[in-house]
Amino acid sequence: MGSVPAHRQYRDLRALALQGDEEAVHRLRKLARAAETRARVGELPKRDRRAWQQVRRAASALRDHDVTGPLIRQALLDLDVAEAEVAAVSEAWAARRAALLGELTLPEQVPRLPDAPGRKRWEGFLAAEAARVQVTVPPRDGRVRAEEWHDWRKALKRYRVVLELRERSPEALVTLLRVLGDAQDAQTLLELAGREALLTAYRSGLVRAAQVQRRLARQEAWRQWKLLEGELHSPE
Secondary structure, X not given: OOXXXXXXXXXXXXXXXXXXXXXXXXXXXXXXXXXXXXXXXOOOOHHHHHHHHHHHHHHHHHHHHHXXXXXXXXXXXXXXXXXXXXXXXXXXXXXXXXXXXXXOOOOOOOOOOOOOOOHHHHHHHHHHHHHHHHHHOOOOOOOOOHHHHHHHHHHHHHHHHHHOOOOOOOHHHHHHHHHHHHHHHHHHHHHHXXXXXXXXXXXXXXXXXXXXHHHHXXXXXXXXXXXXXXXXXXXX
16 A cells, blocks of 8 residues: 555545546545455454445445446447547536536545554465455356456455565466456446446447457456466465
């Protein structure tokens, strides 16, 4: 999380997020996710952990909206949809963001996180997170299980947070998470194409494109997992 304490980072990011800064919203949710894990490892009381959880949940709706806007725009451009139509969809999406921003409520302060845990406690949590990663690896039977892939990605993120309390993440883990993010983007676009009224006219093309993107991203994720699985960290 850097040298600046998380609760101080929060103060600055909160001010920017409430003004509508997209990057601040992204960093705020990322900070809160990491803080939740660090708070658990560092034995922060549950009451204080819930404060960070509240931040993550509050920022999620706006951040999810911010992520999907560019996905939709690029997908429509890739389908050669007329610029005027793409602009109209983007304007409607921006109007919804303004409404979501008006609903954003964030606590004025969050608890200070505990110091980094001792090595023995860290090793115990890291081993538990590594086991969680193994358990959540999706079955390779060809069926599409969006929730399983999402759970695997979350487990890998938690593992990375705990690992980076004392060590740097291996490049294979960083790459795997990036590729799984691409797969999640494709899944999000696929779901939006199926339910979003703004996209009804482009549904079939968006669905086909999202399915191809998801398949390629998941194939690459499996390749990256083969590189990482053998070196999944077991503290020495």
